[in-house]
Amino acid sequence: NAGVTQTPKFQVLKTGQSMTLQCAQDMNHNSMYWYRQDPGMGLRLIYYSASEGTTDKGEVPNGYNVSRLNKREFSLRLESAAPSQTSVYFCASSDYDRGIDTQYFGPGTRLTVL
Amino acid sequence: KQEVTQIPAALSVPEGENLVLNCSFTDSAIYNLQWFRQDPGKGLTSLLLIQSSQREQTSGRLNASLDKSSGRSTLYIAASQPGDSATYLCAVVNNDMRFGAGTRLTVKP
Numbered sequence: 001n002a003g004v005t006q007t008p009k010f011q012v013l014k015t016g017q018s019m020t021l022q023c024a025q026d027m028n029h030n031s032m033y034w035y036r037q038d039p040g041m042g043l044r045l046i047y048y049s050a051s052e053g054t055t056d057k058g059e060v061p062n063g064y065n066v067s068r069l070n071k072r073e074f075s076l077r078l079e080s081a082a083p084s085q086t087s088v089y090f091c092a093s094s095d096y097d098r099g100i101d102t103q104y105f106g107p108g109t110r111l112t113v114l
Numbered sequence: 115k116q117e118v119t120q121i122p123a124a125l126s127v128p129e130g131e132n133l134v135l136n137c138s139f140t141d142s143a144i145y146n147l148q149w150f151r152q153d154p155g156k157g158l159t160s161l162l163l164i165q166s167s168q169r170e171q172t173s174g175r176l177n178a179s180l181d182k183s184s185g186r187s188t189l190y191i192a193a194s195q196p197g198d199s200a201t202y203l204c205a206v207v208n209n210d211m212r213f214g215a216g217t218r219l220t221v222k223p
Contacts, residue, residue: 004157040123040215041215042118042203042205042212042213042214042215042216043158043203043205043213044213045210045211048210058210059210059212090157090158092157092158100145100146100207101163102148102160102163103148103158103160103211104160105157105158105159106157107155107156107157108155108156108157
């Protein structure tokens with residue numbers, strides 16, 4: 001099992017450009033999450049999907065959109081990237097939503113917005 | 115709003131030493147508390163999950179305790195090894211999961 005995979009691993013964007021971060025899990029988990037991690041701060045939840053077909057905002061959703069394409073895949077889209085979105089983005093999955101059980105994390109996408 | 119704090123931000127110890135990492139939180143009405151390990155450039159790996167009704171959890175050389183009334187958790191690492199060098203994060207769950215900023219641990223040979 002690959003667990004949680006993310007693509008790309010690294011990305012550099014110019015201000016105003018758009019991109020989609022991809023995430024897939026092969027553990028048949030119901031819930032999936034997108035976090036961002038900034039230096040000196042813990043992870044902050046951007047969006048989550050408790051189950052296929054549902055998505056909800058987390059702590060810092062502004063400037064992002066998500067799509068739960070199917071049970072395996074959960075994508076994060078930046079429509080018009082801003083320097084404040086420079087961060088490391090992590091996708092995670094779990095059986096139950098919002099931390100009730102263990103979450104499994106992908107390796108992260110390091111995004112720089114110039 | 116739940117605030118999670120981890121002190122110290124960084125810690126350096128010689129190999130073999132026993133050590134304690136601290137996590138404090140402001141809202142004691144938590145569902146559970148989790149400890150994660152993060153290696154440089156990597157994602158998070160779950161270490162221990164303590165339910166709100168539990169006082170501690172153990173896995174190998176790791177022991178995590180939870181005191182909800184005081185809003186504190188500790189992660190005890192026994193007989194530390196260079197391979198334990200990583201950043202350790204705690205996260206508390208109320209309506210969502212809130213993370214601390216982590217403690218960066220270096221174990222020197």
